[in-house]
Amino acid sequence: MGGGARPPSAKVRPLPFTVATWNINSVRLRLPIVAQLLESERPDVLCLQETKCRDAEFPVSAIRKLGYEHVEISGQKGYHGVAILSRWRLDAATRRGFCAKGDARHICARFADGPAKDVTLHNFYVPAGGDEPDPVVNEKFAHKLAFVDEMRDWFAADGVANQRAILVGDLNIAPLEHDVWSHKQLLKVVSHTPVEVEKFVAARAAGPWFDAMRKFVPEEEKLYTWWSYRAADWRASDRGRRLDHVWTSMDLAPAAASLRVLKDARGWDRPSDHVPVLTTFDF
């Protein structure tokens, strides 16, 4: 420190790199607003969830025409489905089937070049879990809990978050008090029950993963990424939840440089009930 000679500055300015995630609730129906996002924000990569179509039905050529040449998809008919749309070359993607169900809920790819070269990106769509927060009577809630347990075990065993990794997606759990509009009123509502939150925190700690969104918004401030379709006026009532997340491996926590939650997208034409979350990294 102090008077020593500086090393030759190989890198004067960090290279910004923006990762976007969005539960699109049908990529075919909402291709116009996907294009709107890609054209207006130009993220380096966009992870989609709930694409709701088979791979052969995914609008790959339209996406490529928008400058996102590298497209990796994991789809199924009518339900679920995840995709990675990238301006940068990707190594071959991998897909993990959770709970031995064959649902298309995870895809993973590694950047082959660019500012994020060798960074691994995981894109998740965690089961919503139905309405009744009791795994004994509600098989969908039992599935959700088992899915998050399996995430935890995988992260712990395989060092998924050891280094240079980012995890995004619709995790369908709002863990913090101010990740929901009313902590008290949602304690028995699936997405904010104590049993889910406990498993969510255990899975994150198993990485260990860093909650990159809360680096930018203090835990005492409300932060939402989803507003129900059922509200008469979603903006006025503002009964949101933070269901979408951005996690990084611990070594990348300092690289996370800014966050934007595009709340206005909830008011776009034929909107998804989720909005895009954009995280910029300085690599």
Added chain:
DNA sequence: ATGGTGGTCCTACCA
């Protein structure tokens, strides 16, 4: 107040 809306794909099921 115990619904409300919006997807897929045709009859319910899922979010």
